[in-house]
Amino acid sequence: MPVWQVALVLNLTFAVGLGLGYAGWGRRAEALDREFDAARAQVERLERERAACAPGVRAGEQQWEGRGVVRAAYPQLLVITHEEIRGLLPARTTSFRAASPTLRDSIRVGDPIRFSLRGTVADDAAVVAIERW
Amino acid sequence: MRALLLTALWVHLASCVLLVGAFGMLLLAGPPREATARRWDRTLVRRSRLLVLVALGSGIVWLLVRTAVFENRLQAALEPRAVWHAVLDTWPGLVWLARHGLLVVLGAFLAMHANVVERRNWIAARGQALMLATLALALTSASSHAAAIAPGTLWAVGVDVTHLAGTGLWGGGLVALLLLLRAVGDEDGADSRPYAVHAAHRFSRAALIVMLLLMASGVLNAIAQVERIAGLAGTAHGRLLLAKLAVLVPILVLAGVNRTRILPALSAPSVSVRRSAIRRLTAFVGLEAVLALVLLVLAAAMTLTTPARHAEPVWPLPFRLSLDVLVDVPGTRWRALLGSQLAAAGVVALIASCLVRRRRTPVLAGALALVAGGAGVGLPPLVVDAYPTTYKRPLLTYHAASIASGMTIYGEHCAGCHGASGAGVPHADLRSAPTSRRHAGELFWLVSRGIPGRGMPDFGSRLGAAQRWDVINFIRTLGAADAAKTIGHQVEPDRAWLAAPDFTVAVGPLAPGALRDDRGRRMVLLVLYTLPESRARMTELARGYDVLSVLGVEVIAVPTHASSEAIRELGASPPVLFPVVTDGNGDIVATYRMFAPGPHAEILIDRQGYIRAIWRGDAGGMPQASAVQAQVEKLNQEKSPPPFPDDHVH
Numbered sequence: 161m162p163v164w165q166v167a168l169v170l171n172l173t174f175a176v177g178l179g180l181g182y183a184g185w186g187r188r189a190e191a192l193d194r195e196f197d198a199a200r201a202q203v204e205r206l207e208r209e210r211a212a213c214a215p216g217v218r219a220g221e222q223q224w225e226g227r228g229v230v231r232a233a234y235p236q237l238l239v240i241t242h243e244e245i246r247g248l249l250p251a252r253t254t255s256f257r258a259a260s261p262t263l264r265d266s267i268r269v270g271d272p273i274r275f276s277l278r279g280t281v282a283d284d285a286a287v288v289a290i291e292r293w
Numbered sequence: 294m295r296a297l298l299l300t301a302l303w304v305h306l307a308s309c310v311l312l313v314g315a316f317g318m319l320l321l322a323g324p325p326r327e328a329t330a331r332r333w334d335r336t337l338v339r340r341s342r343l344l345v346l347v348a349l350g351s352g353i354v355w356l357l358v359r360t361a362v363f364e365n366r367l368q369a370a371l372e373p374r375a376v377w378h379a380v381l382d383t384w385p386g387l388v389w390l391a392r393h394g395l396l397v398v399l400g401a402f403l404a405m406h407a408n409v410v411e412r413r414n415w416i417a418a419r420g421q422a423l424m425l426a427t428l429a430l431a432l433t434s435a436s437s438h439a440a441a442i443a444p445g446t447l448w449a450v451g452v453d454v455t456h457l458a459g460t461g462l463w464g465g466g467l468v469a470l471l472l473l474l475r476a477v478g479d480e481d482g483a484d485s486r487p488y489a490v491h492a493a494h495r496f497s498r499a500a501l502i503v504m505l506l507l508m509a510s511g512v513l514n515a516i517a518q519v520e521r522i523a524g525l526a527g528t529a530h531g532r533l534l535l536a537k538l539a540v541l542v543p544i545l546v547l548a549g550v551n552r553t554r555i556l557p558a559l560s561a562p563s564v565s566v567r568r569s570a571i572r573r574l575t576a577f578v579g580l581e582a583v584l585a586l587v588l589l590v591l592a593a594a595m596t597l598t599t600p601a602r603h604a605e606p607v608w609p610l611p612f613r614l615s616l617d618v619l620v621d622v623p624g625t626r627w628r629a630l631l632g633s634q635l636a637a638a639g640v641v642a643l644i645a646s647c648l649v650r651r652r653r654t655p656v657l658a659g660a661l662a663l664v665a666g667g668a669g670v671g672l673p674p675l676v677v678d679a680y681p682t683t684y685k686r687p688l689l690t691y692h693a694a695s696i697a698s699g700m701t702i703y704g705e706h707c708a709g710c711h712g713a714s715g716a717g718v719p720h721a722d723l724r725s726a727p728t729s730r731r732h733a734g735e736l737f738w739l740v741s742r743g744i745p746g747r748g749m750p751d752f753g754s755r756l757g758a759a760q761r762w763d764v765i766n767f768i769r770t771l772g773a774a775d776a777a778k779t780i781g782h783q784v785e786p787d788r789a790w791l792a793a794p795d796f797t798v799a800v801g802p803l804a805p806g807a808l809r810d811d812r813g814r815r816m817v818l819l820v821l822y823t824l825p826e827s828r829a830r831m832t833e834l835a836r837g838y839d840v841l842s843v844l845g846v847e848v849i850a851v852p853t854h855a856s857s858e859a860i861r862e863l864g865a866s867p868p869v870l871f872p873v874v875t876d877g878n879g880d881i882v883a884t885y886r887m888f889a890p891g892p893h894a895e896i897l898i899d900r901q902g903y904i905r906a907i908w909r910g911d912a913g914g915m916p917q918a919s920a921v922q923a924q925v926e927k928l929n930q931e932k933s934p935p936p937f938p939d940d941h942v943h
């Protein structure tokens with residue numbers, strides 16, 4: 161075989177090898193990364209769903225735990241400056257629905273608290289439990 | 294260990310460079326027809342096989358030593374598991390694997406005794422070898438200092454690849470050319486002299502382009518890796534670069550002589566002149582090749598040295614040049630202007646001397662005299678004292694906690710002479726613009742070592758380094774607060790110059806945030822308040838918070854008195870929903886009261902982190918709700934925000 165053909169075959173082999181390597185390994189690695197992230201999010205969600213398991217709970221409800229400081233308390237609404245609530249919200253001040261009007265009885269504005277939220281998404285998450293931090 | 298690593302790396306790099314150069318030179322010279330030229334071709338291929346083995350061997354030694362260095366155990370170099378881990382589980386290891394795979398393929402390709410008599414086969418064989426060798430050399434960039442630059446990694450790696458490939462074509466090409474010239478310099482090689490002359494001319498033209506590319510990519514690399522003059526003169530990496538430049542100068546001179554004097558003589562009608570020119574060219578090219586190998590030693594050492602941009606410069610000179618002098622001492626401006634004009638005229642004359650053919654020497658001498666004269670006139674006024682720590686990066690950021698701590702230390706150790714305001718020593722006002730323009734590292738030196746001639750004691754033995762940096766942060770704040778007197782209630786559009794000291798925002802026991810968290814996202818209205826005086830304004834702010842939020846403003850309230858009950862003290866109605874600092878407020882108040890004294894003050898900080906408006910409690914009272922909104926709207930209309938201020942003082 162003439163050398164120019166050998167060189168051509170060699171370069172084609174390189175190009176095909178790189179292409180197949182990317183297709184078979186590079187893209188697979190990216191897909192694995194995505195699958196891993198999705199699996200981790202699924203595990204976290206299942207853990208929150210397990211935490212929300214209680215009589216009368218709606219299907220798909222999850223439970224989140226948070227820490228914060230009470231900024232305002234109304235019978236139906238609690239405004240809390242909170243740390244990041246993993247899987248739900250970043251650190252900020254948020255108004256949450258109170259699951260029970262009696263929740264505010266045990267707290268005052270300025271109190272540091274630990275609280276539990278239950279719901280399916282951020283918009284319908286309600287504070288179901290509060291304890292002083 | 295380091296010497297072994299450097300030697301292995303140099304041998305490896307040199308082998309790869311020689312491989313690239315050998316095949317680059319062969320392709321430049323073209324397929325050989327005469328016996329001597331063919332012999333040269335075969336010699337280069339034979340030696341290239343050897344070079345591949347040397348490159349692989351030195352590469353393996355490099356890998357083993359690096360494994361030992363990474364593992365911090367000498368024995369690790371001989372442990373297959375550790376070496377395996379270094380190769381497969383690290384990015385440099387994968388790059389090493391790819392490069393050495395290419396070298397193996399190149400070795401196999403060269404080992405193939407192919408028939409290259411036909412022109413296209415010869416070109417294919419040498420071209421293929423050149424491509425494989427260049428890839429093996431250029432891939433080094435993927436795990437070099439350039440690959441660590443972010444953002445702009447691709448650009449930095451591209452520049453580095455250009456530099457490496459250029460080095461291979463030029464440095465390796467020199468050695469290949471040297472072998473050709475030596476071969477045709479003998480009596481037996483007379484048949485191939487025209488071929489050699491043709492090759493030398495082609496190499497000269499190509500080398501000119503490659504050298505320009507090398508210099509351009511070298512400058513870009515230096516800008517990326519060294520960043521500033523201090524890094525060039527004050528770090529090991531920078532000094533190696535200077536040494537490289539020092540070696541490059543004789544190389545350029547030799548190349549210039551070769552190109553302008555010797556190459557034309559190669560085509561002289563007289564045989565004896567031509568032979569003599571070949572001998573001189575051989576000697577000069579040999580010298581250039583040796584210098585190129587010295588350059589590679591320096592390049593290998595640079596690869597193993599922390600890049601200057603990450604290293605702490607130790608300034609080697611007792612002076613530096615500062616344009617700030619022109620601002621502080623107006624009388625120096627004319628001299629600097631005259632000097633710069635003379636030097637500029639000299640540079641123009643220097644360029645002209647390269648272009649003119651007649652009277653080049655007097656023009657060149659005149660140009661150099663002008664440049665020297667301009668430097669002599671213009672530079673001396675710009676000289677200011679400098680110290681080894683001049684470019685030292687402060688240990689601590691420009692943060693309220695550091696400034697407040699510095700304020701206390703200053704009160705105990707410095708205020709006795711300098712006064713509480715910093716203006717106690719004549720001609721050494723710590724708030725003045727000249728003091729503010731001195732590098733923080735210079736203040737650090739003066740605080741640490743003192744100024745014996747002026748009675749300033751040294752504090753290096755009495756205060757820790759962190760405490761000295763605290764004092765310097767405080768001194769910087771003194772200057773900043775003095776300059777901030779010009780900032781009032783009105784935002785001056787597009788004039789952001791006063792960096793806001795960072796501070797910690799701690800609300801109750803929650804994980805604390807910081808002022809800088811809002812950079813690039815929101816403006817901040819920092820409110821220093823005192824109850825009961827500020828009650829009405831705080832109520833107004835609580836009611837207007839939603840409007841301010843919509844406008845992109847976060848309100849951060851800091852009580853002037855320490856209280857963990859600060860939120861409760863503000864009351865529940867109307868609800869106060871903006872952050873109220875309940876911990877560490879003393880540092881914030883101490884720092885920001887330097888800018889805005891009084892029981893109540895409000896400071897508007899733009900999205901980039903610059904103070905843009907101040908409402909001082911002692912002048913003009915508290916702002917109206919609409920007044921703040923009006924200034925915020927001005928900031929919202931700014932189109933070209935400045936870069937974020939540095940986290941450290943300068």
